[in-house]
Amino acid sequence: MGKLSAVWRETNHRYRLVAHQCGNCKKMYFPPRDICPDCHRESIGKMKEKQLSGNGRIESFTIVHDAPSAFARQRPYVLALVKLDEGPILTAQIVDSDFSELEAGKKVRAVFRKIREDGKGGIIQYGYKFVLE
Amino acid sequence: MLLSEDVYIIGSGETKFGELWERSLRELAVEAGLRAIESAGIYSKDVQLLYGSNSLGGTINSQNDIGSLIADFSGIASNHIPAIRIEASSASGAAAVREAYLGIKSGEYDCVMVGAVEKMTDLYGTEMLDHMGTLLDREWEAFFGGTPAAMAALSARKYMLDFKVPKEKLLSISVNDHNNASMNPDAQYRNKITMEAAMESTMVAEPLNMMDCSPMSDGAAALVLCSGSFMRKRKLEGVKIMSSAISQDFLALHSRRSIYTMDSTVLAARTAFEKAGLKQKDISFAEIHNSYSIYGMTALEDLGFAEKGRARDVIDAGIGLADPLPINPSGGLKAKGNPIGAVGVGQFVEAVSQISGKAGQRQVKDARIGLLHNVAGTGSTSIVHIVGGA
């Protein structure tokens, strides 16, 4: 059960792109964090869940050829840093697009997809990926 | 406050780096350790503290408690000295040296040993790549398909775009590494490579190909450090650690201020230079953490040898053994090899060879002061040491 509970723990954030907003300085954090690195103790207990729009722009991207086993069947795949409209940058795949269309600065939006498959008959995990707008 | 002791490296040794299928983790560690003790001209009973350095033993080799393992098989278990492992990902090596340095500085210890080892080739490529994900933020980078090479590639593409740097500039550090490694018997790859061949090697994570990426390596390195008073009393010779500095940053690349400036390196370098009372121009050679070619570029900038985006100027001025700033005389992470928990200690072994004029064919002329730069993962921790100067 250990492994499944590790998956389940982050489900809300991965499924629905829920960020944390600091109640003190209003800065948005994704991945969510319980302490604001700017406000420290002033932020404790004031980090509030906030739904992200899922819209953003490509900050940088790479086409990954040398892939870990959980991604072997997706190879080659696009991994990107996406700067969300609300501010945070996250690491995610970009799918359903021609490699030649990819460019830093282009608009992308989040979609819900299968992320990885851990081993034969292992658990399949879901979460966000992005597509070109 | 009492004046703290100066710290010297009096012994150093390493194994060959490479795919050493016939050698086990413990054999490698013991071999390097014995060489260090022998070169120090002390006895193992003189060692009062041992720091083991290793990053992935728990995951690759199913072996933790590497400190005890090294002490045990070095035959000093019955000396009952403290022997623990220091872990800071691929900066474990320099982290262990720094802890040893602080142990002596504090006045608590006079003679400390650092034993660093990594045994990576017990697993096949893809399996190994799964474990390399542990160097990143597992939940928010590796989970989505991030690998160390992919994260470096994200930095590389943006860097090349923003500063209009052609791929050849990144690869010149790899070409230089192979050139120097051809003269290092401990290096994993002793073949020279041409720019043309480097440009055409297999893609790993675009725009980075195999020649941009350090290999998986087995290897061990060890040092004996002591206080100035211990060294004088025993009539030994050593290379001084002039300064040691460490800084830390967000674990994941996406949380950092910049994706092509390692603030941890900027801060560690600034402190290391300040504490040593030196400037960049005083450095005779530098061993930099080029686990990926882009990190070699950004290191030159973040260490203060060039403005942001201008590492190419340092490369154009020359980074070879006889050039203004010799980079990675050992062959660096790309060609000497990258046994990740040992690589930072290997840099010290090279520095001692260079400063004591024993680097043979790859000797840097007038090598007086070396800068050593060791980084965890994509830059979560950077450690800078400046050594020599006697």
Ligand SMILES: [Zn+2]
């Ligand atoms: Zn805040």
